[in-house]
Amino acid sequence: MNSPHEKAMQAILYGHSCAKRLKLRLEEPMADDRSVSSCDLATSIVHCFSSAISILSDKQKSEDDQVSDLSSMDSSPPLPQISHSKRRKSNSTNSTKNWRDDSPDPYYDGFQWRKYGQKSIKNTKYERSYYRCSYNIDHACGARKHEQQIKDNPPVYRTTYFGHHTCRINNNHDAVFAAVRDQVDDVGSSRIIRFGKELDQEKGSHSTGFSLSVKHEESIIKEQTTDQYREITGDDKDCQHVIAENQSSDSSLSSSYTPPSSSVSETDMFDSDLLLNNLDSWDRYGLFDFGVH
């Protein structure tokens, strides 16, 4: 796995490529396909920097801390809130700690949240706020988040998200991914990019807010990405080759992943959430080219 520094670098580079595209759009409005709104591009940029901040601030934590954080991540989809118990269930069995984000400001993530609690947490200076999706009842949306200031001067707020949105009130971010996918498809002989779960498995089960995960399901997805590369290429050696190549890559901005034409159909199996939620995917497949140079 790449070092935190390298991951932060990749997040910044990714943000940089988004910024370049936004700049190009501002300079030459007609030159861009407008498949992604400027607002979404800006949001992506902010999230890339958030990820970099988070990675770099985590780097200062102890290794033990990191291991325990990672081990608590869970990739399973949110369970419907069918329990009639008024009290919480065990975190280890019923909730999903999907990802977290550190930001200088608790940023707008495109979803509407309702605060339902606030607690002071032991050994921490600041209180933690608890939010659930405003559409929790209307759409039985089980998404929740915790927000807590973890640093002062400069202030850093850690937002931890649990579960997925099923309310689908914001699909803008999906457009970003679609655009990424389309442009990736345009590069060379690219056919598919496949990350994470089968699309069919995901259908109807989520619509998450977009953010670059810092520690999203790390160990699980490491296996998934490797396995799925094997699935694409059918070649274990190729998999190792690409991984090694990317690990020793100079992270040039112009690098782009062009999967070898494969036996897999052209069916779109791109899982945008997992692509952008997991920096390790970049580790393995290289940076994605937005067509801006």
Added chain:
DNA sequence: AACATTTGACCGTG
């Protein structure tokens, strides 16, 4: 009036 936030209490988990 309707909706959102605050806050003390409750209670499951380890």
Added chain:
DNA sequence: CACGGTCAAATGTT
């Protein structure tokens, strides 16, 4: 029993 997640009444805001 301490901790932290959630509930729900009280309070604030629009």
